[in-house]
Amino acid sequence: MTTPSSSSSGAAPELDAVRARLWDAVSEGDEYAAAQVAFNALDDGLAAETVLLDTIAPVQQRIGAEWAANRITVAQEHAATAINDHVMAALALRIAGRRDLGGRSGRSGRTAERRLTIACVSGEWHALPARLLAEVLKLRGWQVDFLGAHVPTPHLIAHLHRTGADAVALSASLADRLPTVHTTINACRSAGVPVLAGGAALGHDGRYAPPLGAVWADDARAAADRLEEGLTRPDPAAVRQPVDDLAHLDDQEYTLITKATVHLVQHTLGALEDHVPAMKTYTERQRQYTAEDVAHIVNFLATTLYVDDDTLFTDFIRWTADILAARDVPPDCLFPALNIIGGQLKDFPRATAVLNRAHEALASHIDSMPPSPEGA
Incomplete structure (x- = not known):
């Protein structure tokens, strides 16, 4: 299920305070302090479901947002998520203990x-x-x-x-x-x-x-x-x-592109070096990240053809542009990737239409982005 947000935009001050304390503990990597925040909230009268959904869940959302904004690393995101998971387990044990003491099964x-x-x-x-x-x-x-x-x-x-x-x-x-x-x-x-x-x-x-x-x-x-x-x-x-x-699957575009994914990714990576000169100096890790990004583009394109909804792909391309910008990678490097993939799929009318719309959406999205510090 999706990670839920707080149930009310005008959250009670005590919930705001609990969330702030939990965030501090999680971001500092202090598992025991994080568990104590949850225990204290329970002891202060917050319902267990409220602690789960209106404190732990919003903090988890914030972890994802901080990663997307490049303010925390992947390792920090994983560590923070693990702490939240452990806090939920500890909270469940605390609740189970109370029920046993009360003689109720719950x-x-x-x-x-x-x-x-x-x-x-x-x-x-x-x-x-x-x-x-x-x-x-x-x-x-x-x-x-x-x-x-x-x-x-x-x-x-x-x-x-x-x-x-x-x-x-x-x-x-x-x-x-x-x-x-x-x-x-x-x-x-x-x-x-x-x-x-x-x-x-x-x-x-x-x-x-x-x-x-x-x-x-x-x-x-x-x-x-x-x-x-x-x-x-x-x-x-x-x-x-x-x-x-899904009658649109009759055209076989989804099936054919899925089967050709490895070739599409490899050809795109090879051709990108002629369009993005900086790639010639990439480290092995940077090349791996680029390969993963191209694979994601092809996979999301195929899935878009599966559900026959262009917005799935255009939303993904906008999101990818934001992630690249947050990591100081020019988002317009997505244009040659889309063009190279499109050149390989020129005989696929639905895929071509999706890529054309994504190209337009990306151009509009980049125009609306705030300028980088260097260009401000």
Whole structure:
């Protein structure tokens, strides 16, 4: 599921203070201080769900924003995320201890017999948002099987058959995982299990969930509420295949580009050296980063063709331009990459149209960017 934001823009001062203290502890790498912040908030009367969703979750969002702005490193982002994950585990143990002392199981009569599986789709390594949902649902009395990051679809289906789950919640943060999300949703539905899907991959408004066969929720609180309302079990015999629901796949552009990804990336990298002279002096690490960036462009292009929505690719290109600018890399270096990829796909009309729109969107976005300090 997507990492939720605070439930109110005019947050209570005490929540602001708790978030500030948690951020200080997390950014300093002090796991014990971070856990103590959460414990103190619980002791001061904040509901456990509020601590999870209105303090830990916004701090996690801030971690991502700081990384995107190049104010913290990848290593710092990973360390901070790990601390938040440990804080959630410590908080869960503290709550479980209180329930044991109080002689209560913590399960409500309404949901005590409901069992849910939560998993990140194959290739998805950002597990903290899904973990948040798992902890919220445990608080609400569900029996939750949290499978964590990067769960291969066959393993997930075997688990569903073994446990008899009432529903499954799938998480994906990067939109280039959408074909995998679709495959996983179909497999779950074919097993007779309804699916709730969330995360940034599904779009900020969840636009990609219904066409792929899933119910959507925009954050952990909404997801928990929707699950408590109950999801309709699918008829396995009525589950449709991707080509049935996504008729545009008949043109084979998605399939052909996916199969040619390695060649597209290698050719683009080779040709880029003639258009970006600085590449000739790149270190091995810089070349690796450039290769990853080009691979992401090709993967997002293919996924855009899969869902037939140009905005997925143009939004990704704008985001990439912002990331490059934050790292002092001229975002206009994306133009030759788009042109070289386009030259290889000139016989693919849908791909060509997507690349042309992305080119226009990138030009407009760069024009609207604030000038660099050198050019100010």
